[in-house]
Amino acid sequence: xxxxxxxxxxxxxxxxxxxxxxxxxxxxxxxxxxxxxxxxxxxxxxxxxxxxxxxxxxxxxxxxxxxxxxxxxxxxxxxxxxxxxxxxxxxxxxxxxxxxxxxxxxxxxxxxxxxxxxxxxxxxxxxxxxxxxxxxxxxxxxxxxxxxxxxxxxxxxxxxxxxxxxxxxxxxxxxxxxxxxxxxxxxxxxxxxxxxxxxxxxxxxxxxxxxxxxxxxxxxxxxxxxxxxxxxxxxxxxxxxxxxxxxxxxxxxxxxxxxxxxxxxxxxxxxxxxxxxxxxxxxxxxxxxxxxxxxxxxxxxxxxxxxxxxxxxxxxxxxxxxxxxxxxxxxxxxxxxxxxxxxxxxxxxxxxxxxxxxxxxxxxxxxxxxxxxxxxxxxxxxxxxxxxxxxxxxxxxxxxxxxxxxxxxxxxxxxxxxxxxxxxxxxxxxxxxxxxxxxxxxxxxxxxxxxxxxxxxxxxxxxxxxxxxxxxxxxxxxxxxxxxxxxxxxxxxxxxxxxxxxxxxxxxxxxxxxxxxxxxxxxxxxxxxxxxxxxxxxxxxxxxxxxxxxxxxxxxxxxxxxxxxxxxxxxxxxxxxxxxxxxxxxxxxxxxxxxxxxxxxxxxxxxxxxxxxxxxxxxxxxxxxxxxxxxxxxxxxxxxxxxxxxxxxxxxxxxxxxxxxxxxxxxxxxxxxxxxxxxxxxxxxxxxxxxxxxxxxxxxxxxxxxxxxxx
Amino acid sequence: xxxxxxxxxxxxxxxxxxxxxxxxxxxxxxxxxxxxxxxxxxxxxxxxxxxxxxxxxxxxxxxxxxxxxxxxxxxxxxxxxxxxxxxxxxxxxxxxxxxxxxxxxxxxxxxxxxxxxxxxxxxxxxxxxxxxxxxxxxxxxxxxxxxxxxxxxxxxxxxxxxxxxxxxxxxxxxxxxxxxxxxxxxxxxxxxxxxx
Numbered sequence: 001x002x003x004x005x006x007x008x009x010x011x012x013x014x015x016x017x018x019x020x021x022x023x024x025x026x027x028x029x030x031x032x033x034x035x036x037x038x039x040x041x042x043x044x045x046x047x048x049x050x051x052x053x054x055x056x057x058x059x060x061x062x063x064x065x066x067x068x069x070x071x072x073x074x075x076x077x078x079x080x081x082x083x084x085x086x087x088x089x090x091x092x093x094x095x096x097x098x099x100x101x102x103x104x105x106x107x108x109x110x111x112x113x114x115x116x117x118x119x120x121x122x123x124x125x126x127x128x129x130x131x132x133x134x135x136x137x138x139x140x141x142x143x144x145x146x147x148x149x150x151x152x153x154x155x156x157x158x159x160x161x162x163x164x165x166x167x168x169x170x171x172x173x174x175x176x177x178x179x180x181x182x183x184x185x186x187x188x189x190x191x192x193x194x195x196x197x198x199x200x201x202x203x204x205x206x207x208x209x210x211x212x213x214x215x216x217x218x219x220x221x222x223x224x225x226x227x228x229x230x231x232x233x234x235x236x237x238x239x240x241x242x243x244x245x246x247x248x249x250x251x252x253x254x255x256x257x258x259x260x261x262x263x264x265x266x267x268x269x270x271x272x273x274x275x276x277x278x279x280x281x282x283x284x285x286x287x288x289x290x291x292x293x294x295x296x297x298x299x300x301x302x303x304x305x306x307x308x309x310x311x312x313x314x315x316x317x318x319x320x321x322x323x324x325x326x327x328x329x330x331x332x333x334x335x336x337x338x339x340x341x342x343x344x345x346x347x348x349x350x351x352x353x354x355x356x357x358x359x360x361x362x363x364x365x366x367x368x369x370x371x372x373x374x375x376x377x378x379x380x381x382x383x384x385x386x387x388x389x390x391x392x393x394x395x396x397x398x399x400x401x402x403x404x405x406x407x408x409x410x411x412x413x414x415x416x417x418x419x420x421x422x423x424x425x426x427x428x429x430x431x432x433x434x435x436x437x438x439x440x441x442x443x444x445x446x447x448x449x450x451x452x453x454x455x456x457x458x459x460x461x462x463x464x465x466x467x468x469x470x471x472x473x474x475x476x477x478x479x480x481x482x483x484x485x486x487x488x489x490x491x492x493x494x495x496x497x498x499x500x501x502x503x504x505x506x507x508x509x510x511x512x513x514x515x516x517x518x519x520x521x522x523x524x525x526x527x528x529x530x531x532x533x534x535x536x537x538x539x540x541x542x543x544x545x546x547x548x549x550x551x552x553x554x555x556x557x558x559x560x561x562x563x564x565x566x567x568x569x570x571x572x573x574x575x576x577x578x579x580x581x582x583x584x585x586x587x588x589x590x591x592x593x594x595x596x597x598x599x600x601x602x603x604x605x606x607x608x609x610x611x612x613x614x615x616x617x618x619x620x621x622x623x624x625x626x627x628x629x630x631x632x633x634x635x636x637x638x639x640x641x642x643x644x645x646x647x648x649x650x651x652x653x654x655x656x657x658x659x660x661x662x663x664x665x666x667x668x669x670x671x672x673x674x675x676x677x678x679x680x681x682x683x684x685x686x687x688x689x690x691x692x693x694x695x696x697x698x699x700x701x702x703x704x705x706x707x708x709x710x711x
Numbered sequence: 712x713x714x715x716x717x718x719x720x721x722x723x724x725x726x727x728x729x730x731x732x733x734x735x736x737x738x739x740x741x742x743x744x745x746x747x748x749x750x751x752x753x754x755x756x757x758x759x760x761x762x763x764x765x766x767x768x769x770x771x772x773x774x775x776x777x778x779x780x781x782x783x784x785x786x787x788x789x790x791x792x793x794x795x796x797x798x799x800x801x802x803x804x805x806x807x808x809x810x811x812x813x814x815x816x817x818x819x820x821x822x823x824x825x826x827x828x829x830x831x832x833x834x835x836x837x838x839x840x841x842x843x844x845x846x847x848x849x850x851x852x853x854x855x856x857x858x859x860x861x862x863x864x865x866x867x868x869x870x871x872x873x874x875x876x877x878x879x880x881x882x883x884x885x886x887x888x889x890x891x892x893x894x895x896x897x898x899x900x901x902x903x904x905x906x907x
Contacts, residue, residue, distance in 0.1 A: 038739065052764040115863050316866075430860035430870065499860040500841065500871070502849050527786075590854030592824060597877040601856050 074129055074303050080201050083126035083298040085137050090219040095229050098139050100296035100563040101127065102236050102277075103321065105147055108299075110327040111319045113154075113365050115170065120316055123149055123176050126298045139233065140582035142185070142192040146240045149181040153247040154365055161368035161426070170364060174304070187242060193237045200230035235274040242268035246335060254382045258339040258373075266338045269329065276325040301545035327363075334366035338373060343381050346686050347393040347418075350374065354425045355491070356657055359700075364428070371426035375419055386415035394480035395532035396473050405473055414481065417442055421488070436488050437605030443485040444609045450478045476531060483524035489517045489611045497701035502602075504694055505588055507703060508576030509599050513606070514571035520612050522562040529556050530575055557651035561658065564645040564665050568702050571637030571669070575676055575705065577624035579692075582685065633680040638673035642666050667698040675705035714804040714839055714846035715752035716816040719817055722783055724809040726778055733822060736766050736773035744775060744782040752805045754867075765789050765802055771800070771826055774819050776806070783810045786819040790832055799827035801837035804846070824853070828878055835876040840869050850874050 071077040087097040105125055112121040127134050127144050134141040155178070159171050178213040202216040203226040218226050219233070245264040249257030259666070301315070319327065337360075341353055357370065376382030382390050387406045405411055417439065424435045454474045493514050496502050502510050555563070580588070599617040607615065653657040679686070686692060691710040694703035736745075765787045766773050767853055776784035784806035790799040801823065805818045827835055838861065839846040847857075855874040864871035 052758070052760040055758045055760040057758050115868065428862045430862040434859055501857045501860060503847075503857070505851075506856065590852065591821065592828065592876055593854045593879055597879055598854065598856050601858060601875060601877050 016283050043410065070300060071303060074126060075539070077126060077300055077303060078130070078133075083130075083133070083698040085133055085140075087137075087297055088139075091223070092222050092229075095139075095220045095233070097297050098137075098143075099229075099232055099236070101125070101140065101298055102143050103324075104296045104299060104318070104626075105143070106328070107321065107324040109147065109151070109319050110314065111316065112151075112170075112317065113327065113331070113363060115364075116316050117174070118151065118170075118176060119174050120301045121318065122147065123304055124299050124301035125299065126303070129176070129303075137196070138188075138192050142189045143237065143240060145181065145185040146189050146244055149185045150240070150244050152178040152181045153244070153251070157247070157251070157372055158364060158368040161371040164690075176304070181246075183248065186241060189237055189241055193234060193241070196230055196233055196237070200227065200234065203227050203230060206432060207245070232275075235271050239268060239271035239275060242271060246332075250335070250339070251375065253376055255341075255343050255373060258341075261339045262336060264338065265332050269332050272325065272328055272332065276321075305518050331363065331366055334360065334362040335369060338366065338370045341370075341373065343383075347380075347389050347524065350422070351425070351487070352657070354422070358425070358429060361429075367426045367428070371423055374422055374426070376420060380634055386418055387411065390414060390418060390477065391473075391482070392474075394456070394476045395528060396476055397469075405470060405477075408453060410446055410453055411477070413449070414477070417446060421484075429495055430499055433492055433499060436492045436495070440485060440488055440492070440605060440609035440611055443481060443488065444611070447478065447481050447485065450474060450481060452639060454478065474530070479524060479531065481527050483528055485609070485611050486517055486521035486524055489606050489609075490514070490521055492606065493517060494701045496602075497696070505580075506598060506602065508573055508580060508624070508693060509595070509602060509620060510625065512573040513577065513603055513615075513674045515566060515573055516517065516612060516615060517606075518562060518566045518569060522559050522566060525562065526555065526559045529558070539594075557648050560644055560648040561662070563661065564641045564648065564669075565702075567637045567641035567644065568665060568669055568672075571672060571676070572703065573624065574627050574632055574637065575672070575679070576694075577627040578629050579679075581625070581628055582683070629680045632676065636673055636676065638676060639668040642669035642673065645669065664699040665702070668702045668704050671698065671704045671706075675707060678707065679705075713753040713755060714801075714816070714837075714843060714849075715803050716804060716806055716811060716843075716845045716849060722762055722809050723812075724778070726810070726813075728813060730778055731783070731818075732777045733818060734777060735822075735837075736770040736775070741775060742766060745773070745785045745787065748782060748785050748805045748807065749787075750893065752807065753803065757803075761788070771830075772823050774822050776810075776815050778810065783807050783889040784815045784819055786823050788823045788827070790830060791825055793836075796833040797831055799824065799832040811845075816883050817853070820849070820853065824876070833878060833880070835878075838863050838864065838871045839874060840865060842869060847872070847874075849874075866878055 002691060059435075071080065071082065077083065086094050087101075088094040105122065108121040108124065112118055123129055125144075127140055131144055131148065133140070134144055141623045147158070155171050155173065163378060196219065198216055203218060203223070207223075207227070219230055220226065240262045246261050249261035249264060251257070334357075337357055342349070345353065354370070354374075362370075374380060379385055389412075420439065424439065426433070453666055454471060457471050457474070493510060498512065596617045600619060603615075642665075645662045649659060649662050652662070675692075679692075686707065689709055691708050692706070693705050693706050696703055697706070698704050734741075742759075742762060745766070746757075748760070749757065749762075769789045772788035772790060774786050775782055785803070786801065786805075787803040788799060788801050790797065792798075801820065804816055804820060806819075822833055835855075835860075837850070837855075839850065841847075841860070853876065855876045857872040858875040861871040861873060861874040863869070
């Protein structure tokens, strides 16, 4: 390169408080430009793809966000009147604009929750950035302070939950200051609420002709609009107040604040619905917020561009008013579900609760709250040690629980795994599935370590009664670990359907694997229940609970429940295998690889962990290679599934989710049984005017075979 | 990264497939063609450094499709070591709207994949928006599976799938493997008869 030209040092005045020195490098740049010919590229060890993609072309508005910024700094924006205080000297306009700002802030907050940076959303509001400026404007000040405190509380929960690995933009505040925000904001808010309530009362008494004793200054100038504006503001202040209370209640340890949280949630929803209802003023406001290019006063998302991220941020769209209301409504409903979680649940019950909760696709803030409720101070609900939770789940007797098992290294690690599992189950399903697959290897390691611990103890010479209990407890835990691993494997597989990870030509392999895993899971559950029952019967009292105690020569309902799934999975696997085998050899062939490669990719993590062991593509091929429609006609798995589901329903009366699941199983089984009978009759080859597809119309992961007339 | 290959489009150009010429990246003169196609059709802005990174280091993996002197499609790729495997990566795939739905994108991608396979790659990967049905169908037909779902991968909040194609590994016949194991355990010399 040419010798570096000297760079003249120039100090360019910037916004106050900026200590950077600027140097003019135009000559240097010119030299650099002539130093490289067209088509030449600088090579460097650290100039990798990431560096290349982070490079930006100066003055290209798609990449150089400085090109679209209006003000250089917040101070400049303020000096130019971008955030006036008061907003207007006309009180009616001032109130209207305040409402605009409050509503836009709410939309920004929802946008932030949905995954955008704080800097481009809530902190794009100058009034929020400089709270000390609004002290003279009580309404804005109280609203902004409470919003800041709320943001701080939400960041705190999400940080504690440590789910932000998956959504890392959320908790980064980029140096934006949230210090000093706490519950004091509520007293300020309450004072403003009280003032405006008085104004509303005054306006109502004067309009009904009664002269009020107090001389209360109206909120704004137009008497006809006074009632509406007062109410609009009160609704918004109360929404903020209740929302903050919800967060504070849910933070309380041991789930103590849950009942109160539900009350605040109910009030919050009332206020939210009121805010969203179009009053005369609301229509004007809604138009102003949602009309393109029309921003309320005091917002500029380009102000924080240098704080927002390491590379200039692309511009984002703030949620519309309807989306905002929808978001907060859903958040409140999800928080309500969380607040209704029973604190007496067993681990199995909690796992079931989380799985059920995840079906409504809760967002990050709700999921973080669930995780923080479940795990506080490394204890379940901040109350039960993980060992006691595991001991209960594995069915250990009270005597066994007092043994020194708790301090065994592998048991301590098992506790870690269980806590980790709970955390993972609270994350978004895409990230969750990846993690579930990965942790299976950790569960395999623990299993091996437990086996070793048992073997070591058995190898010792003296075996006291206590040692017997010790060994038996370890054996029970070992069984439980295996069962839990199969539960994880099963969830890993079924989540793939919800995430649309499987294409229809892979369903056959997936259902086959689900069948194999479910058989193992059912085996382990049954084994555990049998042993637990023996353990219980040894004790003085014989506890009889409907679901756990097997009647003579009958499987426990929990096992039968799974059995209906097993039949359904097997039926689908065989039906799909028959369809594939009946097709001509060339159909469905891919140019670069075969089903074997796809099998190993789909189930790589399960195979690595060995849940189950000795399962390979060859096992799958062996089970399905010779299936045809004539062999299929000999045994109807779907009819079995239907029958079992129907029979076991009575054991779950009162358990809404189990019953709903069984109903869905019955429907899928019935439809598939009919489809299969039809296919067997025509030997698998349908009339060309008919088309067969597999749809998830009755169940999220068991497909229904649908035969339609093709148009 | 991205693929613009969905079949819907209003005006289609009439052409016969043999009229399409496929050319491997041949130099700087191809770069503006690639850049203008990608700029036009894909939403993410890339700097010129990004393009040059790919086409300079792996020119043999990028292809262009021409119809009568006009560039109508391109694929841009890379390959390299990824953990313990050698992995090909498809960064950009574009076919302009009037030419979609005729297999040009499939041909572009296939050519690149073939070079990757010959160059020793164990697998090929890419990301595609979950809503990009065209791309998902295309890659599905080539044998890719959806290995992962990436939550809110794109800036507009849309999720992505990580698609992966695994090439067949050279297989050792299972009985030979078993025999080798038995050989290493047994001291005596009576093993070889069991392997066949």
